[in-house]
Amino acid sequence: MESVGSGLVTIDWNQPRADVVLSRPEKRNAMTVPLMADLVTAFDRVDDAEDVRAATLLGEGPVFCAGMDLEMMRERVEPESSIDRDAFPEVLERIETLRQPVVAGIKRAAPAGAFELTLPCDFRILGREARYGLLEVQLGTFPHGGGTQRLPRLVGLSNAKSIVLTGEFVDPEAAHAMGLVHELCADDDVDDRAKAFADDLCANAPLGMERAKVALNAALELPLEQGLAYERQLAYGLDDTDDYREGFDARLEGRQPEFHGE
Template sequence: MSKKEFAEVIYESNQGIATITLNRPAKINSLTYQMHADLRSALDLVEQDPAIRVVLITGAGRGFCAGQDLADPATSLDDLSDTLEKNYNVLVRRMANLKQPIIAAVNGVAAGAGANLALGADLTLMGKKAVMTQAFVRIGLLPDAGGTWLLPRRVGLQKALGLAMTGETITGEEAERMGLIWKAIDDESLMAEAEKLAQHLANLPALALAEMKQAIRAAFTNTLDQQLDVERDAQVRLGKTKDFKEGIEAFLEKRPAKFIGE
């Protein structure tokens, strides 16, 4: 097990799982220039460590992330393109392109960009009583950090517009019912269930999960013919892996497979 504490993020790795904890609990982990820099450094560590199979993101204290810290002195409110281009857009793209699956465990509040950080994960878990809101409309903005892309793909046009335009606050249970997240978990069991899911994914064939992540994301913009080609090409690559051979042998021998990520 290893641990590194940045100024506003904690990074821990253990048994193939990298846990990234947003660590400004007094400010409900609201995002600053420093936190973005720390997140980039944490993702660097993930990319540099071949042993990491899964990434788990959560927040310290009573909430996941309250969104952008509007009082951050390093953030210009006169030109929002600066923080979007240098911070949020970089983060969203890196999460989408990371080969490892990302799990978000939403404890407490996830608001604004914090909500979309959680939704940008491949699998989002929320406490049943945790809350999420697209708070942008309250300050005269539209959802960013990928929000306008994520929302309609998760819940459809009407729900996406409703969440964005009203800024309504929904619970984890409501988010699960509308298909916005993967699962709502009893709040006291959230981290245990998130870690259990992370360990389950860490034991699966890593190359297959990486191909799934990219192929399913590509499906939103591909035609059926294009997507069939994506599936074919990915399947050819996976069919040449040691994990595919192990999976077949384990199936025929009626035993659990032992995947090595190769």
């Protein structure tokens, strides 16, 4: 287990999987500016690790994340503070642009900012008892860390309006039905299930996954014709890699492939 920066985030290296863990359990992993800076550093290190093929985002202790630290939010004085302008957006973009897929393990609580923290992740595993939702309209503001932009792209405009404008927690079964989360399980099993999900991803060809993630992230931003051209551009050259040959050889030989990212 490697401590990052100010020690509020740790990385558990389990190559080819890396577990990025919010490590402020005494405050239910509530986010502060130093914790967010540590998250960026942690994911930078994961991105640079050539032998890592998938990552998880977890919370130490019984709770995933309580959201933003309420004392920090109450005491900020700037109308547009560095939290909104720099710190939080940087974390979300760093997760979204990570070359490896990221699986969020959401247990017991992930309100407001913690909910938004999970949106740029590629997969979300949710505990059946988790309190998961965007509460900001009940606090005198509205979600502006991606809640009004990333969420409609995941669940559609009508579902997103229901989540944002009611300010209520989302029923886990409903979250699963609308495609917001990929799996439900007991809260005590969330971390293990997220790790197992990431391990399954690690069995796939890393170069293919990396380029597929780039193409998928661009899908809602590009017109179809441009998107198809971009997809083909990203695919060029993969059929000349060792992994491509290994994938077809393994399938024809009836065995599991051994990919090396080459």
